[in-house]
Amino acid sequence: MATMQDVARRAQVSLSTVSYALSGTRPVSDATRRRIEEAMAELGYQPNAMARGLASRRSHVLALIYPAMEKGLGGTVAEFVSSAAETARENGYHLVLWPFRTTQAPEVRDLVRQGMADGVLLMEVALDDARVDVLHEAGVPYTMIGRTRDVSDRPSVDIDFERTTDDAVAHLVELGHEHVAFVNHSQASADDGYAPTFRAEEGFVAAMRRRGLEPHALRVDESPRAGREAVATLLEREPRLTAFVTMNEIATFGVVAELQQRGLAIPADISILSIVTSPGVGEMSNPPLTTLHAPGAELGRLGVQKLLSLVDGSRPSTPNVLIPCVLEPGSSVAPAAGRAPDDDREPAAR
Amino acid sequence: MATMQDVARRAQVSLSTVSYALSGTRPVSDATRRRIEEAMAELGYQPNAMARGLASRRSHVLALIYPAMEKGLGGTVAEFVSSAAETARENGYHLVLWPFRTTQAPEVRDLVRQGMADGVLLMEVALDDARVDVLHEAGVPYTMIGRTRDVSDRPSVDIDFERTTDDAVAHLVELGHEHVAFVNHSQASADDGYAPTFRAEEGFVAAMRRRGLEPHALRVDESPRAGREAVATLLEREPRLTAFVTMNEIATFGVVAELQQRGLAIPADISILSIVTSPGVGEMSNPPLTTLHAPGAELGRLGVQKLLSLVDGSRPSTPNVLIPCVLEPGSSVAPAAGRAPDDDREPAAR
DNA sequence: GCGTTTCGACGAAGCGCTTCGACGGACGAG
DNA sequence: CTCGTCCGTCGAAGCGCTTCGTCGAAACGC
Known part of the structure; x- marks a missing residue:
């Protein structure tokens, strides 16, 4: 698998220049950029997700805590999950599934601390939900689908x-x-x-x-x-x-x-x-x-968008919303x- | 967030010893191990997923390519996904959702090259499925849910x-x-x-x-x-x-x-x-x-188990299976x- | 014409972990 | 008692990328 170093050599530039060309963080001349892009194309280069995540402290992964229900998931949940995954992908993020019920707050805390997810989407929040507190304390961006008892300032999207x-x-x-x-x-x-x-x-x-x-x-x-x-x-x-x-x-x-x-x-x-x-x-x-x-699909889309606005300051922030059924x-x-x-x-x- | 270095200092051992204690890759004396475990507990240490992934070239992530169907997902798919996610978690893996249809083989290839996933689970394979070829060529471990036209040696689980x-x-x-x-x-x-x-x-x-x-x-x-x-x-x-x-x-x-x-x-x-x-x-x-x-749930479980046996040589390999409906x-x-x-x-x- | 910006590119220092080679000490064999 | 082994531990070299500080050269002002 080609590395950024390989691209740099082939384009006759330094490693960091390739990085800047890719991220746009610093200006790169058109001529140089072109050479780099060619080299990437020729090598079929794809940046390594782990390395990028380690260096930038950004995994580009969102976690979805969904109800691991015994009864099996309904169509609405499926629709929600599907739409959330798709929206995440369109924005360059991955969606991982974390099956945790309300009682499994400690597990959620551990996983969050491993830094696997940049943000967490929490489905089916209960009126009092320890998982929300854990996320809040951990300082991870999160968005609830549903609301806790106190209709507080906590970010959420929900059915109206x-x-x-x-x-x-x-x-x-x-x-x-x-x-x-x-x-x-x-x-x-x-x-x-x-x-x-x-x-x-x-x-x-x-x-x-x-x-x-x-x-x-x-x-x-x-x-x-x-x-x-x-x-x-x-x-x-x-x-x-x-x-x-x-x-x-x-x-x-x-x-x-x-x-x-x-x-x-x-x-x-x-x-x-x-x-x-x-x-x-x-x-x-x-x-x-x-x-x-x-409105399962819409909730999924809006939930991810809201979460991304929290995770990534450069995106426009979206307000808490309530969506009625159709x-x-x-x-x-x-x-x-x-x-x-x-x-x-x-x-x-x- | 505490790092392995912090744990090492606190336990008065070297960084590498902590790593060995954690992975069991090399022997560590009981006394040392105990000190390390105490230090980890006191610090609430959780290993960083990205760093671990970069160094070991193992993301501990499995990808699930599922049908991004227009019609919405049925209960069986939901059951499958849920069971797959749970099985993955029980084995220390994450499950990410990749919504790609049969025609999106190039996107699959790119994501695979980013090294985000150690293995791929492919749902609803079509009789002729370019995604399977891509995975095969990329050399990523994969398991199909369903089978392609030729009932080949390709790893799969399916309904009988x-x-x-x-x-x-x-x-x-x-x-x-x-x-x-x-x-x-x-x-x-x-x-x-x-x-x-x-x-x-x-x-x-x-x-x-x-x-x-x-x-x-x-x-x-x-x-x-x-x-x-x-x-x-x-x-x-x-x-x-x-x-x-x-x-x-x-x-x-x-x-x-x-x-x-x-x-x-x-x-x-x-x-x-x-x-x-x-x-x-x-x-x-x-x-x-x-x-x-x-048997959606069973397929999910067996599919993940099979994939893990491919990803992680130390697990017992499981044969291709066909499961009848109940x-x-x-x-x-x-x-x-x-x-x-x-x-x-x-x-x-x- | 000379000092001062500005632009584009470079080198190097990490990010937090795994893993390899090495090494000191305890222990058994001769 | 000495030598060779093995056990437990350490130090250091990466993994592939981001990002900071820096620097040469071109562009500018007076």
Whole structure:
């Protein structure tokens, strides 16, 4: 493998001149630069990543701490990871995967100290997350996907749950729905400090109250069976329900199945609006679900960009952002039963 | 950040002795080793990854070239990636993500030359894949997930499509099914040289013929709509069909929907056995699908282990392996219509 | 015309580690 | 008691690059 020294010899210049030509840190005359570029091309030269990293104290590696979930990763996570990796690459960085859960803060600290990563992206932060503290103390640039309890000055990008739940409620209310239930993630997720469970619930409750409506929210285990039971519970609590907002993909399938089994047609009798969904999930139901799908790819891109602005002072800094979910029309939402047909159109959710 | 020099000073030994104590490359007395370990603990020492990499010419990084698919990644890919990352970490390696499609062999070559990765894991190899050639020529250790056209001596792990399709057919035949159709991936995937499309089709055809049965295989686009159309096409071709084997998750939902719409009960009238499925997909149908699910996690683990055995001569080498999919019972497969009820049990798939 | 900038290039000192050759002392063999 | 071995340790030479200080020569001002 050709080294920078080889290039220098071939171009009849000193090693350092090659380095400057490559980095642009100091001026190099056009003639010299040309000779160097030729030499590099002829030798197929590629700078050695380790040497460069050692000398510059810049590994050009970003680490992504992702949830090593037992349940397997959902499509949103995959989309996020993929988009993050791609964005990193476009900017000359590598993305390494660090599978660490909230409890593994010490491991994170050790890895960070090895200087392998210039910055860290932290997915699925819990409300109280020791990993964040570790990163903060270590002084490594980092960006959270999600937010810790205190909505502090810590750099983050996140889904805008308030906006998303409000959009969902608004969409349904415009169609005449007044009795709407919310199928949330499980109690177990809440116990783990999984933030979306709280933020979405609060958002839904607020959105309903704001419109003078009674919110019916339920935390439901991530299983079709629990989804079926949720329908039973919620319909008992409020028989006049005409719509469900769901943020629990697996349970949603149970909800659909149970409603159909009870002879309730979707969307004629009951509407279902599934929020924060993974790509393609809507299509897997019959009828296809109307969804507000999670902006996984966008989060990945923005997260990396934000992190890079922290790592590399020369890039424009980007502010903390909240991204709402995007409406993807399906066939599971219709005007509330009993409404005049001229209300038939579905207004945009935004 | 403490350096090895700091540790050496504190433990009153030379730099090199610390290095030997850490690596075990040369003997170090117990007393000395103890002093060194104490010093390391007191300083919170962690060896610098870049320096170590430069000096040893070992980055301790594995690269995973994964399909930067437009369609978004499926659960199997996510499971694979996650398991690969975890296995790498358990062995003291990092996993970096390189999103490159088949056409980006030059980019792969450049990155490899930068010496960032000790070895490369290549997902979703196409039948003819320039990336493999590049890796081969560069002399980097690599392992393919999947296989190229010539079933050569190239290191790989893969799903055992023959076995999986044969298991599927066997399972159905034991239940009395004689007219079975296969819903494959799309023609487009075949045109891209996507190997599973071919291997599974060949496997299915062979499995049917071996039993004296007529195979009905169809390549179907990855959409529910195409799945519905496939049902129409196949039922027209062979009205006596009692079972579908599907290897196309999105289309499968269309298949289910179309059958139900035609008043055909699943599994009473028609059985559906979905193969090479992502985790959790079965539960998303109503009734839940019986599946042979893809061993994503196992492939990830074995792929990394194989690669490490190539990278690091001191590890036991592992042979090329083919892993079959695993039966996950659901409620979409039953004895063929018209069969006696005493045949009611579902035999194990192998 | 001479001193002073400015520009472009050079040499050398690291970055923090691995690894090779060497060496002193303890120990067994003769 | 002496010589050869082996064990444990040390010093130094890189690994391939970045970056600082420096310096010659061309360009400039008065």
